[in-house]
Amino acid sequence: METKLNKIINRSVKIVLVLLFFLISLKVSAPEAKVLSVFASDPVNPYERLVNAIIRVESKGDTLAYNPIEKAAGAFQIRPIRLRDFNNRTGNSYTHSDCFKLKVSKEIFLYYANKIGYPNYELIAREWNGSGKTTIDYWNKVRLYL
Numbered sequence: 001m002e003t004k005l006n007k008i009i010n011r012s013v014k015i016v017l018v019l020l021f022f023l024i025s026l027k028v029s030a031p032e033a034k035v036l037s038v039f040a041s042d043p044v045n046p047y048e049r050l051v052n053a054i055i056r057v058e059s060k061g062d063t064l065a066y067n068p069i070e071k072a073a074g075a076f077q078i079r080p081i082r083l084r085d086f087n088n089r090t091g092n093s094y095t096h097s098d099c100f101k102l103k104v105s106k107e108i109f110l111y112y113a114n115k116i117g118y119p120n121y122e123l124i125a126r127e128w129n130g131s132g133k134t135t136i137d138y139w140n141k142v143r144l145y146l
Contacts, residue, residue: 046118046119047110047113047118047124049121049146050113050121050124050125050142050146051106051109051110052145053125053142053143053144053145053146054076054109054125054128054142055075055076056145057138057141057142057145058072058075058076058077059074059075059076059077061075062075063075063100063101063102063105064100065077071096073096073097073099073100073105074099074100074101074102074104074105075102075105075106076099076105076106076108076109076128078099078105078108078109080096082108083096083099083108086108086111086112089111090111094108109128112124112127112128113128121142121146122139122143125138125139125142126138126139
């Protein structure tokens with residue numbers, strides 16, 4: 001004969017075992033963290049290689065380069081006539097001295113590059129240099145740095 005105490009203990013053990021089984025079946029754990037991570041990427045600049053090549057050919061990277069014969073200034077060797085054309089077309093009022101600022105001269109170059117469009121590096125480079133057969137030699141120099 002089971003004593004009353006044994007019955008209570010057996011019943012309590014059964015209840016504890018059922019509760020443990022229930023908890024284990026629920027896989028009690030911390031909730032999953034569902035996180036979406038978004039990483040900012042660097043913007044794509046399709047002209048960056050060409051920009052660097054043009055700068056190497058024009059000024060060897062010297063933002064203070066100046067050609068007194070052509071009055072060409074800055075890393076891109078921008079002549080006064082090109083600057084006037086750019087200012088007329090865009091409504092800007094950059095001065096010749098502004099061409100020594102890489103940001104400004106790059107803006108001017110990219111304006112003309114975008115007129116022709118990616119990926120035509122050869123035409124962009126040749127038109128930047130001027131016109132005629134000498135632009136072929138210029139393109140060949142630029143191409144070495146691409």
